[in-house]
Structure formats: structure tokens, C-alpha cells
Amino acid sequence: MVFSSITFLIFFLPVLLFVYYLADNRYKNIILLVFSAAFYAWGAPKFIFVILLTTFVDFHFVKWLYDTNNPKIRKLLFLASLSINLGLLFYFKYCNFFIENANRILTEAGVGTFPLLNVVLPIGISFYTFESITYMVDVYRRVHAPLRKFWEYQLYIIFFPKLIAGPIVRYHEIADQINGRFSNHRIDDKLLGLNRFCIGLAKKVLIANVVGKEADAIFQSDIHLLSSWDAWIGALAYTMQIYFDFSGYSDMAIGLARMFGFRLPENFNNPYISKSITEFWRRWHITLGSWMKNYLYIPLGGNKVKSNARLYFNLVMVFAFSGLWHGAHWVFIIWGLYHGLWMVLERLIGEERLQKIPAMLRIAFSFFVVVIGWVFFRVEYLSKGIAFIQKMFSFDFNTHQPLEKQFVIVFIAALLFSFSTLFSPFRKIEKDMYYASALTFSKMLLYSFAALILFILCVSSIASSDFNPFIYFRF
Amino acid sequence: MNKKQILFFFIVLLIGFPLLNFFVPIIKSAGLNGSFSIAPDATFSWNKWFEGTFQDEKNKYWRDNFGFRSDFIRLNNQIQYTLFGNTNAKDVVAGKEECFYEKNYIDSYLGKNCLPDSVIDFETRRIKKVQDYFLNQGKSFVYVIATGKAWVLPEFIPVEMDTIKQISSYEKFLRKFDEYGVKYIDFNGYFARHKKEFNYPLVTKHGTHWSSYGAAIAMDSTIKYLNSQYGLKINPVNVGCNPSDVYNEHDREVTMAFNLIFPLKTKEKTCHPDLSYDSCADCVKYRAIISADSYFWEPYGLRIFQNTLGPFEFWYYNYESWDNNNEKKPFEKPKLLNSMNQTDIFIMMASEMHIECVTGKLIELVDAEQ
Numbered sequence: 148m149v150f151s152s153i154t155f156l157i158f159f160l161p162v163l164l165f166v167y168y169l170a171d172n173r174y175k176n177i178i179l180l181v182f183s184a185a186f187y188a189w190g191a192p193k194f195i196f197v198i199l200l201t202t203f204v205d206f207h208f209v210k211w212l213y214d215t216n217n218p219k220i221r222k223l224l225f226l227a228s229l230s231i232n233l234g235l236l237f238y239f240k241y242c243n244f245f246i247e248n249a250n251r252i253l254t255e256a257g258v259g260t261f262p263l264l265n266v267v268l269p270i271g272i273s274f275y276t277f278e279s280i281t282y283m284v285d286v287y288r289r290v291h292a293p294l295r296k297f298w299e300y301q302l303y304i305i306f307f308p309k310l311i312a313g314p315i316v317r318y319h320e321i322a323d324q325i326n327g328r329f330s331n332h333r334i335d336d337k338l339l340g341l342n343r344f345c346i347g348l349a350k351k352v353l354i355a356n357v358v359g360k361e362a363d364a365i366f367q368s369d370i371h372l373l374s375s376w377d378a379w380i381g382a383l384a385y386t387m388q389i390y391f392d393f394s395g396y397s398d399m400a401i402g403l404a405r406m407f408g409f410r411l412p413e414n415f416n417n418p419y420i421s422k423s424i425t426e427f428w429r430r431w432h433i434t435l436g437s438w439m440k441n442y443l444y445i446p447l448g449g450n451k452v453k454s455n456a457r458l459y460f461n462l463v464m465v466f467a468f469s470g471l472w473h474g475a476h477w478v479f480i481i482w483g484l485y486h487g488l489w490m491v492l493e494r495l496i497g498e499e500r501l502q503k504i505p506a507m508l509r510i511a512f513s514f515f516v517v518v519i520g521w522v523f524f525r526v527e528y529l530s531k532g533i534a535f536i537q538k539m540f541s542f543d544f545n546t547h548q549p550l551e552k553q554f555v556i557v558f559i560a561a562l563l564f565s566f567s568t569l570f571s572p573f574r575k576i577e578k579d580m581y582y583a584s585a586l587t588f589s590k591m592l593l594y595s596f597a598a599l600i601l602f603i604l605c606v607s608s609i610a611s612s613d614f615n616p617f618i619y620f621r622f
Numbered sequence: 623m624n625k626k627q628i629l630f631f632f633i634v635l636l637i638g639f640p641l642l643n644f645f646v647p648i649i650k651s652a653g654l655n656g657s658f659s660i661a662p663d664a665t666f667s668w669n670k671w672f673e674g675t676f677q678d679e680k681n682k683y684w685r686d687n688f689g690f691r692s693d694f695i696r697l698n699n700q701i702q703y704t705l706f707g708n709t710n711a712k713d714v715v716a717g718k719e720e721c722f723y724e725k726n727y728i729d730s731y732l733g734k735n736c737l738p739d740s741v742i743d744f745e746t747r748r749i750k751k752v753q754d755y756f757l758n759q760g761k762s763f764v765y766v767i768a769t770g771k772a773w774v775l776p777e778f779i780p781v782e783m784d785t786i787k788q789i790s791s792y793e794k795f796l797r798k799f800d801e802y803g804v805k806y807i808d809f810n811g812y813f814a815r816h817k818k819e820f821n822y823p824l825v826t827k828h829g830t831h832w833s834s835y836g837a838a839i840a841m842d843s844t845i846k847y848l849n850s851q852y853g854l855k856i857n858p859v860n861v862g863c864n865p866s867d868v869y870n871e872h873d874r875e876v877t878m879a880f881n882l883i884f885p886l887k888t889k890e891k892t893c894h895p896d897l898s899y900d901s902c903a904d905c906v907k908y909r910a911i912i913s914a915d916s917y918f919w920e921p922y923g924l925r926i927f928q929n930t931l932g933p934f935e936f937w938y939y940n941y942e943s944w945d946n947n948n949e950k951k952p953f954e955k956p957k958l959l960n961s962m963n964q965t966d967i968f969i970m971m972a973s974e975m976h977i978e979c980v981t982g983k984l985i986e987l988v989d990a991e992q
Contacts, residue, residue: 153688157641157644157684158641158684161634188675190674192677273837338633549782551706551861553705553708556705587627591629595629602637604697610688610691611695611699612708
């Protein structure tokens with residue numbers, strides 16, 4: 148089930164809100180768990196059993212790990228649990244990728260090939276595997292005690308707002324909220340959560356879907372028929388689509404969780420106003436960056452390595468893995484490496500030297516680098532990405548495909564929204580709508596009214612998406 | 623409850639209202655116009671559940687049936703039209719000055735979907751065969767070529783579609799009709815050439831077929847043609863006019879399918895036909911069959927033939943049969959053959975775009991009789 152569907156907005160959400168708010172605090176977690184299971188099972192009915200089984204094993208391994216003081220057993224249990232989770236992720240997501248690549252080498256060598264596995268990728272596996280890992284690592288490192296009940300752990304893993312597309316919530320960030328959030332849950336949280344959800348929904352439905360349509364049309368066209376103008380429009384449209392789609396989803400997740408008393412970590416912070424790629428990664432998919440830093444980069448040695456070469460190697464490796472996490476395809480690895488190399492380059496140049504360049508120039512250049520990177524992220528294979536970028540820089544601006552008025556207006560609005568927080572009035576509005584813990588009634592009334600309008604517009608748009616009647620209704 | 627709690631309660635109530643109205647229809651929304659299907663409810667089985675088909679079907683059912691769906695769609699359509707000029711109807715193209723076309727009418731006019739010569743020849747032979755069958759039995763026959771909107775209103779075709787015109791199927795058919803001696807009335811050409819001589823639109827900017835007025839004029843002319851060509855005595859119709867600033871439903875059939883909150887208004891002065899019939903002692907109520915495409919629905923609705931002919935049948939694309947009392951009759955071969963034997967007049971009618979589309983089943987019937 149996706150948030151931007153009639154099933155969720157009109158049926159699932161109102162019923163859940165009704166049941167949840169009427170129930171006593173003792174039953175609220177159970178209600179969330181049942182609805183989360185239903186939410187997942189609705190879209191992936193077979194894989195709910197995979198989650199149930201792995202969480203059952205993880206929970207008991209980690210409980211055992213916590214209870215024992217024998218370091219060898221602790222390490223063994225930790226490695227066993229880690230292997231199960233990464234093994235499942237590898238099996239479902241990466242197995243065929245590695246088989247395909249191995250087959251290419253074997254074919255070149257004239258040896259037989261391995262058959263591909265008939266597997267379907269379970270929805271959200273990349274997210275909940277990473278969350279399972281944070282649970283075992285945080286308990287192993289004794290950052291936080293494990294949860295007492297299996298059903299509480301289940302809720303942490305399959306809590307529906309963040310189950311499908313994050314944010315990736317590290318265990319210690321949410322552990323105390325599972326049972327301890329009720330006393331702090333105020334009406335402001337419910338209202339601000341609802342407002343945030345509506346903003347996210349609007350980002351997805353009213354912006355990302357519109358610009359995405361144009362991006363899809365251009366990226367699916369024959370590249371040879373595109374002009375430079377078309378290629379740039381496609382790349383920029385996709386740049387807007389991926390930001391408003393993903394950050395919109397994160398807003399919906401954070402807003403929904405807040406309505407139920409949970410405070411999830413922020414996942415985006417105006418990434419396109421970054422002055423460098425290093426800063427971009429502090430603003431884009433923050434929870435993935437944070438996970439990679441804490442559970443991969445630091446264990447690899449982080450900044451505290453003996454040589455710069457090792458540091459740069461670590462950086463590039465982490466970004467290559469980040470790319471691979473997004474999907475089992477070379478284009479994602481290339482995209483990750485591309486960003487990793489820019490990070491290394493920025494380290495080589497040094498922060499002080501970069502600071503001397505005017506801020507607006509740095510923002511523009513960083514945005515340019517990010518846009519080029521998205522081309523690799525969007526295409527299906529590397530050679531197409533290179534051909535697309537060649538087209539962008541062929542300076543053939545003579546012709547272009549006609550653009551729909553709706554796309555032009557929404558695209559300009561998306562650009563303005565992306566850079567709006569460079570200006571203080573917009574920063575203030577964002578602070579109120581995203582980060583405030585409470586607002587005055589008049590402000591709340593205003594924002595809630597705006598959110599409600601957005602909700603209605605989004606439902607209207609979703610309801611109409613498949614309604615395209617023939618005019619021959621009388622005949 | 624404090625003010626914020628009331629606000630939250632109010633918003634949640636509003637969000638839940640479509641769900642409530644789905645289960646208990648408190649407020650009935652006006653229906654939507656156009657031809658579309660509504661997904662049926664899903665039936666549950668564990669097999670379907672694990673395959674995900676139950677969920678897919680239920681998603682579609684809820685999407686098509688949730689409370690206030692039609693109001694939400696109208697709101698979206700209104701925004702799309704007002705802000706972006708987008709129309710949410712299948713294959714409709716917005717032309718200049720708020721004139722809307724179905725795309726295939728423009729394609730037909732420009733000759734983009736022109737049939738090969740061999741097909742034109744084959745179809746004309748079949749039409750001629752039908753004509754000969756009826757004429758040989760002493761019955762009256764005429765092929766009525768109805769209008770194509772782009773032919774009558776080419777000046778409003780949108781710039782991006784207004785490419786070089788090539789020869790169309792219609793033009794080829796006219797040549798072949800003349801060559802083979804098919805008896806026809808070409809309202810498409812006539813309306814296109816003479817539209818300025820009429821005070822009211824023969825095809826409206828918001829319609830797709832001929833206007834009510836245009837349909838009345840065409841039927842009046844058809845009756846006159848039959849009377850003069852075959853010496854029949856059909857009571858003629860007097861076509862009067864009630865001028866109006868508002869289109870009737872037929873004349874805005876395209877824009878009705880836009881499903882807007884505020885229906886589009888027109889600056890075009892239109893005519894709601896005012897039909898009358900003189901008393902005529904020696905007129906004859908002939909039996910007739912009209913084998914036609916959708917262009918006959920408006921004359922049928924205006925009841926012109928009901929008032930001037932005897933019992934008649936309207937064979938819609940030769941797969942449905944309607945009698946003169948608005949009743950749908952079974953489209954069965956023995957009954958059809960019987961009707962063909964009894965009829966006095968046989969009219970084939972199709973728009974310039976569909977000339978070949980009304981021969982299919984008809985030729986089987988003619989062959990069966992010969």
C-alpha cells in the first residue's frame with residue numbers, strides 16, 4: 148500500500164486514526180502493530196512471513212546476546228544475526244546481480260553459466276534490514292538495552308510510516324519512544340504531524356508526479372532524437388522529481404509517526420542549497436548517510452586512519468556501497484562512486500579554499516554536479532547515461548519537444564521551493580511547519596487549513612488519475 | 623476540549639467523511655458524464671489474497687466508489703482546465719477559441735488515417751451491392767454522409783496539429799461513389815461549403831456530431847431528397863429555431879465529458895430546433911430502416927422520422943436495433959431479413975470518417991437474401 152492511494156488516504160488512515168485515538172494507551176502499540184502488518188501484507192502478502200520469521204530470530208538472538216557476558220558467544224550471536232539479515236538482503240536483492248556479472252565473465256571464458264534465481268524483491272527490505280542491524284549493533288555495543296517483548300520489536304521494525312521508504316530509524320533513536328511516548332504526546336504534535344503529512348503528500352502528488360511524467364517521457368525517448376534542451380529539461384525534471392518524491396515520502400512518514408507520538412529523524416534538509424557535495428550528503432537522505440557513517444565508515448576506520456589514501460579509499464567505498472544499497476545495478480554503483488570521488492576532491496581542495504568561492508557560485512556548482520549524478524541514477528545502463536550527458540553538452544539548442552503548461556508551472560514552482568530556504572521568510576515558514584514543537588492557535592489554524600486544502604487537492608488528483616472518460620456516453 | 627483539540631477533531635472528521643459517505647451515503651453526489659467503467663467489488667479468497675489480486679481489485683473498487691469521488695474528480699478537472707487548459711476526456715483536443723475536437727476527426731480531415739485505394743474500392747462495391755439489392759426490389763435507397771467536425775470547422779484546429787492536408791478516405795469515397803453510381807447525399811461537403819449561409823452553427827464548438835440544428839436540417843433535406851428522387855410522399859418537416867446563448871446537452875457533448883464544476887459557457891449563438899409538421903392528407907407513412915453510426919442518435923432524439931415515417935428501425939452500427947418507440951430489439955438474422963423485405967426505404971448513414979463502418983453485417987444479410 149502506498150500513502151498516495153485512495154485505499155490509504157480514504158480507508159486505511161481514517162479507520163486507523165479513529166481506532167487509535169479512541170483506544171486506551173495500553174492498546175495503542177498493539178493497534179499500530181496490527182495496522183502496520185495489514186499495511187505491509189496488503190502490498191506484499193507473502194513477505195510478511197519473511198519479516199515475522201526474521202524478526203523472531205533477530206529478537207531472540209539479540210536478547211540472548213544481551214543476557215550473556217561471554218564475549219565469544221556475544222560475538223558469535225552478533226555475527227549469526229548479522230549474517231541472517233545481510234544474507235536475506237543479498238539473496239533477495241543482490242543475488243541475481245552477482246550471478247549476471249559472474250555469467251558475463253564465465254561467458255567470456257567460454258564456460259557455462261549459472262541460472263538466475265526466481266526471486267521477487269520484498270518491499271522495503273533495504274530499510275528494515277538496516278534497522279534490524281542497528282538494533283543488534285546498538286545492543287551489542289550496549290548503547291541501549293533490547294526491547295522486552297517481541298511485539299515491541301516487531302513494532303519497531305514494521306511500524307508502517309517508515310517501513311517502505313524510511314527514514315531509516317536507528318534503534319536507540321526510537322527505543323524509548325515505543326513505550327514512553329504517551330506522556331509527551333500533545334495535541335500540537337497531532338496537528339503538526341497531520342500538516343507535515345499533507346505537505347509530503349502534496350510534494351509527491353502535485354509536484355513529483357507532474358515533473359516525473361515529463362522526465363519519464365524524455366528518458367524513455369530515443370536519445371538521438373533529443374536536443375540539448377530536451378536533455379537538460381529531462382535531467383532537471385528528474386532532479387526535481389526524485390527530491391520531491393523522496394522527501395515528500397519522508398515528510399509523510401515523519402508526519403504520520405508524529406501523529407502517533409513518535410519523533411522520527413529528519414531525512415532531508417533542503418539538499419539543493421548545499422554549497423558542496425559534502426554538505427549535500429549532510430542534507431540528502433540524512434538517515435542513510437548517518438547509518439553509513441556509524442555502521443560502515445567508522446568501523447572501517449573513519450577519519451582516524453593512518454594515511455589519506457586509506458581515508459579516501461574508505462570514503463569512496465562507503466559511497467559505492469551507498470549506491471549499491473539503492474539498487475542492484477551498476478548505474479547505482481557508478482552514481483555512488485561519482486559522489487564519493489567528488490567528496491575526495493573536495494577534501495583534496497580543502498574547506499578553506501572552497502570557502503573563498505562566492506556562496507552562490509558554490510551552490511550553483513554543487514547543484515550542477517548533483518544534476519549530472521542523477522542522470523546515472525535514472526538511466527538503466529551506463530552507456531545510456533554517457534550518451535545522455537553527451538547530448539546535454541552537445542549544445543544543440545535549436546529544437547525542443549513542446550512542454551505542457553502544467554509541467555512548466557509546476558517545474559518552476561519546484562525550483563523555487565527547492566531554493567526558497569536561501570531566504571529567511573521561507574526559512575521561518577519551514578521552521579514553523581517542520582520543526583516547531585508548538586504553535587499559537589491562529590498559526591495552527593492557518594497552517595492546518597492550508598494542509599487540508601492540500602489534502603483535498605491531492606485526493607482530487609489521485610481520484611482523477613485513472614478517470615479519462617470517452618465522450619460517447621450517450622451512445 | 624481546547625481549541626486545538628477541536629480543530630484536530632474537525633480535520634480528522636473531514637478526512638473521514640468520504641469513508642463515512644461510502645458506507646452510509648448521507649450526501650449524494652451528482653454523477654459523472656462520459657463513457658467509463660466502474661470496477662466491481664472484489665471477492666475474497668486466500669489464493670487471491672496471496673497473489674495480491676484481491677488487493678488490486680479492492681484498490682480499484684475503492685478508488686472508483688469512495689464517497690464524493692465525482693466531486694473530487696470535478697474539482698481536479700476544474701483546476702486542470704482553469705490553470706493549465708487541460709481537459710480530462712479521452713482523445714479530446716483543444717482547438718482555437720474553445721473549440722474541442724476528437725483527435726480522430728482532425729486526423730480524418732488531414733488524411734492521416736486514409737484507407738488504401740483497394741479498401742475504398744472494395745467497400746464502395748459492397749455499398750453499391752446493398753443499394754442494388756434494395757433498388758432491384760423497388761425500394762428507395764440513399765447513403766447519407768454526415769459531417770466531420772474538422773471539415774466544417776477547420777479554422778479552429780490547433781496550430782500544432784494543423785499540418786499539410788492530404789487526400790482523405792472521404793474524398794476517395796466520393797470519387798468512387800460517383801464512379802459506381804452510389805446514390806448519396808453529402809452533408810459533410812455541403813455543410814462545410816455553405817455553413818456561412820446558416821444563421822446558427824451546424825456543428826458546435828463544444829459538440830462532436832452535427833448540432834441539433836444541423837441534424838434537423840440534414841433530415842429535412844434527406845426527406846426532400848427521397849421525395850424528389852423516388853417520388854415518395856413523406857410529410858416534410860419545418861425546421862424553426864429558438865435562438866439561445868446556451869447549448870443543449872447534445873451540442874455540448876464533448877465538454878460535458880470534461881466533468882467540470884462550472885460548465886463551459888459559449889459565446890456562440892446557438893439554435894434549439896423548433897420542429898413542426900404540416901397536416902398532409904396524401905402523405906404516406908413509409909416503413910424504413912436506417913443503418914447508421916452515432917450521427918443518427920440526434921435525429922432519433924428529435925423524433926423527426928417518428929413523426930414523418932411509419933414504423934422504422936435504427937440499426938446502430940449494425941449490431942443494435944432500435945424501433946421508433948425507443949425500444950431496443952434483438953438483432954437477429956431472421957427478424958432483420960424480414961424487416962429488409964418489408965421496408966420501403968433503406969438509408970445508410972455515417973460520418974465522413976466512418977463511411978465503410980456500416981456495411982459489415984449488412985452485406986452478410988444481403989448475401990443471405992440473394
